[in-house]
Amino acid sequence: MTEKPSILSMGPDFGADFQAKLEELLVWRRDVRHFRRDALPEGLLERLLGLAALAPSVGLSQPWRFVRVISVESRARVIENFEAANAEALADYSGDRAALYARLKLAGLREAPEHLAVFADLAPEAGQGLGRRTMPETLQYSTVCAVHTLWLAARAAGVGLGWVSILDPQRLTRDLAVDEAWRLVAYLCLGYPEAEHDDPELQRQGWQARAEAGPVVLTR
Numbered sequence: 001m002t003e004k005p006s007i008l009s010m011g012p013d014f015g016a017d018f019q020a021k022l023e024e025l026l027v028w029r030r031d032v033r034h035f036r037r038d039a040l041p042e043g044l045l046e047r048l049l050g051l052a053a054l055a056p057s058v059g060l061s062q063p064w065r066f067v068r069v070i071s072v073e074s075r076a077r078v079i080e081n082f083e084a085a086n087a088e089a090l091a092d093y094s095g096d097r098a099a100l101y102a103r104l105k106l107a108g109l110r111e112a113p114e115h116l117a118v119f120a121d122l123a124p125e126a127g128q129g130l131g132r133r134t135m136p137e138t139l140q141y142s143t144v145c146a147v148h149t150l151w152l153a154a155r156a157a158g159v160g161l162g163w164v165s166i167l168d169p170q171r172l173t174r175d176l177a178v179d180e181a182w183r184l185v186a187y188l189c190l191g192y193p194e195a196e197h198d199d200p201e202l203q204r205q206g207w208q209a210r211a212e213a214g215p216v217v218l219t220r
């Protein structure tokens with residue numbers, strides 16, 4: 001005899017309205033580099049980080065580690081790090097591409113009210129190693145899942161997030177003096193965006209258009 005599922009085990013019915021809203025959220029999620037300077041309301045960042053921690057992780061290892069970068073000194077080091085890495089990146093381009101690159105705003109580090117450095121702990125006790133024997137990089141992938149969950153939760157709350165990867169990760173890790181087993185996955189700026197858009201800024205600036213044909217999907 002098969003058991004009837006109880007009402008409780010069925011979970012919520014998200015329904016068509018929610019699905020349409022979710023699609024809107026995905027369309028309007030943006031990488032933000034232009035922030036208003038006003039602070040987030042008390043407790044909002046903590047709430048968003050709690051939602052980020054609902055992300056999937058290999059073996060339930062929950063390897064994400066968040067560092068709130070708040071001191072003037074630490075932020076100044078991050079900005080110096082970014083400016084050096086950005087100047088080196090610019091030097092790799094020439095001609096019109098270099099001119100275009102130089103005009104791009106690739107981080108909102110000076111304006112964003114919140115900075116978060118996100119690390120993956122490469123030696124977490126949680127998870128007991130499950131799922132990462134052949135693919136240890138799944139710890140970083142899990143951390144990216146948390147970043148993306150944070151990105152969506154932030155956008156749903158009207159908060160913009162900008163991902164900054166134009167940084168020397170070893171220098172940043174040293175400057176923030178974190179555990180040796182932690183590897184930098186992302187440096188994030190958060191705050192209210194100056195404007196909302198449904199298309200990527202890099203597309204609007206003429207750097208790179210979205211693929212019109214959709215994602216590459218093979219069959220075997």
Ligand SMILES: Cc1cc2nc3c(=O)[nH]c(=O)nc-3n(C[C@H](O)[C@H](O)[C@H](O)COP(=O)(O)O)c2cc1C
Pocket residue numbers: 029030031032033105106107163164165166199200201202
């Ligand atoms: C792993 C990763 C690193 C990124 N690093 C940077 C960065 O250093 N500077 C920047 O301006 N944008 C960065 N971005 C944002 C991308 O440029 C952006 O996601 C892309 O242009 C598409 O725009 P959208 O996020 O608004 O859809 C990064 C995004 C990801 C996922």
